[in-house]
Amino acid sequence: MEVINALVALTNYVIIPATAYGAQLALGALGVTLIYSILRFSNFAHGDTMAFGTAVVILITWGLQAMGITFGPLPTALIALPFGIAVTALMMLGTDRVVYRYYRRIRAQPVVLVMVSVGVMFVMNALTRFLIGVDQINFADGERFIISARTWNQMTGMREPLTLRTTQAITVVTAAITVAALFWFLGRTRTGKSMRAFSDNEDLALLSGIDPDRVVKVTWVLTAALATIAGTLYGLDKSFKAFTYFQIVLPIFASAIVGGIGNPVGAIVGGFIISFSEVGLTYAWKKVAGYLVPAWEPDGLVQLLSTDYKFAVSFVILILVLIFRPTGIFRGKVV
C-alpha cells in the first residue's frame, strides 16, 4: 500500500507535470531544430515567436468568448489555435522577407544569422508586450479537471491525491497529433522530402527541381505552427506571461541539443529528458521518501534544488552534453 501511495504521489507531482512540460518543450525544440537543419542557424527568436503566437491566440480566444463561442468542456483557445497559426505564419513570412532573406542572399555566416535572430527576438518580444501587455494572463476555460482530487478519492478511496488537469491531457494529445502530422509530412509528402533534401545537401538541392525559396517559406510556416501550438499549450498548462517565453528558450535549446540538433526524433527525446530532469531535481521528495522508508522522518524537504534554480538544470545538462557528446544523443549535425 505504501508503495502504491508513493507511486501515486510520484505520478501526481512528477510524471504528469513532467510529461506535459516535456511535450511542450519537444514541440518548441522541433521548431528550433527545423530552422537549424534547413535554414542552418540557431533561431533565438523562437521563444518570442511562441509568445507572439500565443498572444494572438489569446486575443482571438477573447474575441470568441465575447461572441459567446466556447468549446464546451475544452478550452476555447483550441478553436482560436488555427487562426493564431495563420497570423503567426504571416508574421514569420514577413520577418523572413524583411530580415532573413537579405542575409541569405549575401550568404551570411550562420553566426551572423544567429545575431540577426537575437535582434528579431527583441523586436518580437517588444511587439508581444505591446500587443497584450506584460501581466500574467490565464486563458484556460472549460472543464478544469479530468480527474480532480475528489473524484480520485471517490474512485479509489485513496488518501493520496491524484489530479489530471484537462490542459495536461490536451497538451499531450495535441503534441502527439502534431508530431505525427509533422513526421508524416517530412517522411511522405513531396514538400517534406524536398525539405529533407535541402537539409541534407543544399548545393545539390539547388541543382534539382527543388525551389529553395519555397522550401524556406514552408519551413517558416511549419515553424510558426509548431511555435504557436507549443506556446498555446504551455500557456494553457501554466499561464501566459510574455517574459516566461523569453526564458523558455534555454530549456528548448537544451532539449534540441541534448537530442541532437537538426534531428526531429532527438528534439522530442531531448524535450522529455530536460523536463523530467528539471521536475525531478526540483521536486520535494519528502512525501515519496516517507512512504517508501517508513522509519525515516526527513528533516528537510528532500529537495535537491530549489525551483528557483530550475533553469540551472537545463544549463548543466547542456554544458555536459556539449563537452562529452556535442552531436547529442541522436547524432544531429553541427554546422
Next chain:
Amino acid sequence: MIRVENLVKSFGGFLAVDHASIEIATGSITGLVGPNGAGKSTLFNVIAGVHAPTSGRVTMDGEDITGLTPHQLFHKGLLRTFQIAHEFPTLSVRENLMMVPEGQSGETLWNTWFARGRIRAEEAALRAKADDVLDFLTISHLAEEKAGNLSGGQKKLLELGRTMMVEAKIVFLDEVGAGVNRTLLNTIGDAIVRLNKERGYTFCVIEHDMDFIARLCDPVIVMAEGKVLAEGPADHIMENEAVIEAYLGTGLKNKVVAEDAAEAAAGEDLGAQPGLGDHAGKGDAT
C-alpha cells in the same frame, strides 16, 4: 555547343585559369585532363556557375551563359556531377532520383493537402521513370537503400542517374573515376557511352585515369598551369611531347622518367611556358 572564350579566373593573386579557350562540340564526349592544379576543376566550376569568371565568356549554343547560377544552368540543361559525389543521404536512392525534375505539384503546401490525386499520378510517373533509370544503371536492387549507405562508385552512378531524370543537354562529370573500383568504373563508362549514343548527351569529363579517357573521349583537352596545352584525339595527345612532359610523364612513363621530368619542370620554371605552348601547337598539327 559550349564555347569558352579567353576565360580568366584568379583567386586573389593566383591565376587559376589563364586565358583558356575551349570548345565542347555537341554530341561529343570531351575529356579534360591535366596535372593537379592545372585549373581543370576551376574551369569546370566557372562553366557550371559555381564561380564567376574574372574575365572571358562562356556560351551555350550561341547564348551567353557567363555568370549564371548553377540553378539557372540546371534549367538550361547544363548539369554537373561532383568530384566527391553529392547525394541526399537520408533519402532512398529512388527518392534521390525523384527529387530531380522541377515544377512538381507536390511542392506546395496547398497541393499537399488539396490536390492529392494529381500528386499521386505525377509521383507514379516519376517513380516509373526513376526505376527505368536504375535499371539502365544496373542498380535496381538499391532502389530502397538510403543513398548515404552507397559506396563511392554507386554514388557516382546515382549522380549519373540524376542527369537522366531530366532532359540534359550537356553533362559535366568531375572525376567520375575517383575512388571507384575497376568493375564499377567500367559500368560507369558503359553508361556514359550509351547515354551519348542512345540519348545524344554531350559529356565533358575530367578524369585522371588515362585508359578511361582514351576509351571514352574524343577529343581530349590538356590543361597545365591554367592554360590549354593541347587538344586532339586521345592517341595524338598521348604522343604529344609537351603533354607527356607536363602531365602524362608522371603517370604513364616509368618512375625514373617521371622524376626526371619533374626535376626538369621544376628547373625550367615559368619561363618554359611559351615553349610548351609551341609544342602544343605542333602536337595539334600532327
